[in-house]
Amino acid sequence: MTQGEFLDVVMPFKDKLYRLAKRLLVSREEAEDATQEVLLKLWNKNSDMGEYRNIEAFAMTMTKNFCLDKLKSKHASNLKLVHSNYAEAGGGLQQQVEALDSLSWVERIMEELPEQQKLVMQLRDVEEYDFEEIATLLNMKPNTVRVSLSRARKAVREKLLEKHNYGIG
């Protein structure tokens, strides 16, 4: 597979990889790095890529694993990504305005979900995969996917209604 052909294969789903990475890693730069890393790994595997029937699914799984590993090593070295992001939340006016914005509020809520639920909700509600596909990607049973998705959605709803009732939004 030449470089051009590889790009043709990869281009349609590179945004999906990026969005998945961003969902897990939160930071834009880290998500971009992760996406590049995954694409490079894929390129280096290029010669046996024909063996994978579904390159997109394979790349998604790679991205998931890569990001989870990254998060794990972060926790191990006591660098807490999520909290570093909140550190300045009370700071500038810009951030306060942003925090009031209801869309980024939903994003914050999703950041707080457990990783599994984040993944399931991202794959279903953003990328619109069906349950079978998600089950394969995450190596879960379709039924577990459903349960996890329902939990994630309900958790988001709960936080959202809390906020709505306070009348902040």
Place this chain on the structure above:
Amino acid sequence: MASDKIKILIDKYFEAETTSVEEKELSAYFKSGDVSQELESYKPLFQYLNEAKKEQFTGSVPLKPRKFNYRWLSVAAVAVLAFGIYFGKNYQEQREAEFAYNETKRALQLLAQNLDRGNQKVAYLNEFEKTKQKIYKHN
């Protein structure tokens, strides 16, 4: 009522029992400006999900050329060298043959020229001989 149907779909949505088609319907409903008051609180969620679909990877894809295999390079080099020597030798032989041919041709031409000149002289001698014979006959 449209919003009644949406309410049912919302309940199904949170139980994760909606189909993809139904979820698209929900998304479309919240995208339209016309959202019923009681469903207003769900609007940010679906709006956000819609926005999240649009996010794009803006980084570059810097593909390093795959690691070069030097073993194959050496094989290729040997092949090129062998061809070079083979054809180079052929070419040189051809050049040599051409050179020899040209030299021979030149030598033969020189010979022919000289022979021609000799012939002319002989012709002259013939003339002399004829005249001599004439004189002999007259006498």
